[in-house]
Amino acid sequence: MITFLVSLFLLISGYFVYGRFVERIFQPDTRPTPAIQSADGVDYVAMPTWKVFLIQLLNIAGTGPIFGALMGAVFGPVVFLWIVFGCILGGAVHDYFTGMISVRYNGASISEIVGQVLGRGMKQVMRIFSVLLLVLVGTVFVTSPATLLALLTPDKLSVAFWVALILCYYLLATLLPIDKLIGKLYPIFGIVLLVMVVGIAGGLIIQGYPLPELTLQNLHPAGKPVWPYLFVTVACGAVSGFHATQSPMMARCMRSEQDGRKVFYGAMIAEGVIALIWAAAGVAFYGTTDVLQSALSTLGQSGVVYEISTSLLGTLGGALAIVGVVACPITSGDTAFRSARLTLADWFNLDQSTIRKRVLLTIPLLAVGAVLTQLNFDVIWRYFSWANQTLAMIALWAATVYLYRERKDFACLITAVPALFMTAVSNTYILVASEGFHLPLAWGYPLGLIFTLLCFILFFRYVRTQTGDSN
Numbered sequence: 001m002i003t004f005l006v007s008l009f010l011l012i013s014g015y016f017v018y019g020r021f022v023e024r025i026f027q028p029d030t031r032p033t034p035a036i037q038s039a040d041g042v043d044y045v046a047m048p049t050w051k052v053f054l055i056q057l058l059n060i061a062g063t064g065p066i067f068g069a070l071m072g073a074v075f076g077p078v079v080f081l082w083i084v085f086g087c088i089l090g091g092a093v094h095d096y097f098t099g100m101i102s103v104r105y106n107g108a109s110i111s112e113i114v115g116q117v118l119g120r121g122m123k124q125v126m127r128i129f130s131v132l133l134l135v136l137v138g139t140v141f142v143t144s145p146a147t148l149l150a151l152l153t154p155d156k157l158s159v160a161f162w163v164a165l166i167l168c169y170y171l172l173a174t175l176l177p178i179d180k181l182i183g184k185l186y187p188i189f190g191i192v193l194l195v196m197v198v199g200i201a202g203g204l205i206i207q208g209y210p211l212p213e214l215t216l217q218n219l220h221p222a223g224k225p226v227w228p229y230l231f232v233t234v235a236c237g238a239v240s241g242f243h244a245t246q247s248p249m250m251a252r253c254m255r256s257e258q259d260g261r262k263v264f265y266g267a268m269i270a271e272g273v274i275a276l277i278w279a280a281a282g283v284a285f286y287g288t289t290d291v292l293q294s295a296l297s298t299l300g301q302s303g304v305v306y307e308i309s310t311s312l313l314g315t316l317g318g319a320l321a322i323v324g325v326v327a328c329p330i331t332s333g334d335t336a337f338r339s340a341r342l343t344l345a346d347w348f349n350l351d352q353s354t355i356r357k358r359v360l361l362t363i364p365l366l367a368v369g370a371v372l373t374q375l376n377f378d379v380i381w382r383y384f385s386w387a388n389q390t391l392a393m394i395a396l397w398a399a400t401v402y403l404y405r406e407r408k409d410f411a412c413l414i415t416a417v418p419a420l421f422m423t424a425v426s427n428t429y430i431l432v433a434s435e436g437f438h439l440p441l442a443w444g445y446p447l448g449l450i451f452t453l454l455c456f457i458l459f460f461r462y463v464r465t466q467t468g469d470s471n
Contacts, residue, residue: 001205003214004280007080011272014088019265022093025403025411026100028257034107035253042177042352043342044107044252049259052250054190055182056267059246060095061193062137062332063144064236065275066325067301068385072234073282074293075226076219077212082230083279086238087272090418092265094239094392097399097415099247099264100257107252109343110244110395117398117405126394127347130245133391134340135365136384137242139372141333142166145326146373148302152319163373166330167366173334174341174362175355178253182334189327193274196309196320201277203312209284219289225441228428228448232385237275239422241391243268245339246332281308340365386430393422397459404463416459424452 035046047055072079101113108116111130115123146162153162173181204211218226236242247264254263285308286292295304305325310318341361345352352358396419403412428448430436439447 001211003077003080004211004276007084007276008273010084011087011269011276014084014092015261015266015269018088019092019096019261019269022096022265022414023261025407025414026097026260028100028260031257033103033254033257034251035255038106038252040353042358043249045177045179045183046255047179047183047253049255049262051183051187052253052259053263053267055186055253056246056250056263057270058186058190058193058328058331059249059335060236060240060243060267060332061271061274061328062141062236062242063301063325063329064240064242064332065271066278066305066328067144068234069237069275069279070282070292070301070304071296072230072237073279074220074289074296075224075230075233076217076289077214077283078216078218078226079230079234079279080214080276082234082238083272083275086231086234087268087275090392090396090421091239091243091272092268093414093418094241094396094399095243095247095268096260096264097402098244098395099251100260101399101402102248102251103254103257103260107248109248109339109346110391110398111343112346113248114394114398117401118394122394122398126391127343129387129391129394130343131340133242133384133387134245134336134343135368135372136387137336138170138333138340138365138369140384141329141336142170142369143373144302145329145333147300148306148326151302151306163370166333167370169330170334170337170369171362171366174338174366175358178249178338182331182338186331189331192320192323192327194270196323196325197274197277199313199317199320200281200309203317204281204284207312211280212283221290221293227445228425228432231425232389232429232433234275234279235385235388237272237279239389239392239418241388241393241395242332242336244391244395245343246335249335249339249342281312285311337362337365337369383435386426386433386436389422389429390426393419393426396422397455400459401462404466408466420452420456423455424448427451 035044038044098110102108105113105116111123111126114126142163146159146166149162150159250263282292283289286295344361396415400412400415400419403415428444431439431447432441432444
């Protein structure tokens with residue numbers, strides 16, 4: 001248990017130590033937040049900090065820190081390193097800055113932020129990219145809970161039935177004021193989620209499952225390389241661009257900038273803890289990565305979650321755990337479609353004050369999501385994973401440029417370093433992955449490095465230009 005406990009300690013310490021450092025770099029102040037100065041009773045609604053935190057956690061969690069962590073655990077305990085350090089140095093930093101910059105830009109969506117910072121051309125790219133990613137996310141988070149619910153209910157309640165019911169809920173969650181449905185349900189789901197995670201961890205320990213100790217050896221049964229596959233597979237549990245689309249929603253609900261670390265950095269750390277526990281559960285429960293991979297192949301991710309939950313916690317405890325797992329994707333899927341609506345509204349400058357105007361954007365988005373649910377889930381997940389990390393790359397570069405403009409010093413390195421890392425990850429992946437260009441590793445690795453160096457050179461030239469202008 002040494003590796004597991006040390007990883008848990010580092011994650012929690014990261015919030016108090018590195019999170020405070022990141023907060024000092026940004027320098028939150030007492031200016032009125034968008035929830036106060038732009039209150040509209042629909043999307044700009046001031047809520048208590050604890051409620052905003054729980055909504056943010058459920059917005060970003062989805063099945064990513066559960067399914068992604070289980071699939072990442074197939075590589076072995078090396079997954080712990082990515083979850084811990086990726087979360088502290090990358091994911092939580094990404095979430096904090098995208099959220100807080102949105103606060104400064106009156107709750108603007110990530111595409112509008114990128115446009116303000118990186119220019120009009122990137123704004124158009126991000127608008128299209130964000131909407132496509134959000135629809136993919138919404139689709140993923142319809143299919144996965146529907147599949148799990150179908151396992152738990154009578155045969156007549158099929159996957160198709162649950163897909164239709166979940167889409168109906170998404171319609172309401174996307175249209176209604178944020179405090180009417182999301183603001184009331186999410187705190188309950190948040191408590192269930194946290195109890196579920198504690199239950200899984202406690203079940204592993206009480207029943208004496210040996211938790212794997214750290215090894216840098218790649219234990220993937222098929223020999224799939226750790227770089228870059230691990231860093232794309234475990235997305236939401238470490239670094240996730242999807243979070244950049246969700247943080248602006250909470251930027252419109254915070255009462256004070258001083259709450260930013262609790263809401264944005266803190267929610268990502270909590271998600272890292274969830275991912276850590278499920279990664280440990282995957283290897284510990286099945287014993288070896290070979291058996292875990294076999295279970296994922298035969299049962300699917302939902303089946304593995306069901307088997308682990310019921311075996312560790314019994315029927316009642318397993319049901320509670322599965323409710324938490326079902327709540328995660330549903331409470332990310334609804335806000336994915338809601339965020340897509342807000343992105344389109346910002347894009348075309350559409351008023352969203354009446355429900356009729358919100359319906360005109362929501363119905364087409366849900367219709368596209370319904371069609372995509374008919375496609376192979378694994379294929380959608382792979383494209384979602386790459387798009388997710390590419391969006392994180394762009395968001396981190398935008399935060400880096402923003403920081404340099406504001407401070408004109410090396411403080412921007414706290415976002416520039418993870419931006420470079422995610423540039424290398426996302427570009428190498430699309431070059432070598434089967435759903436990408438499928439190049440040999442001997443070609444993909446150097447080409448990914450070259451593209452990363454080009455990004456660094458462009459940023460360095462930008463810094464030189466800004467320095468020259470200031471002189």
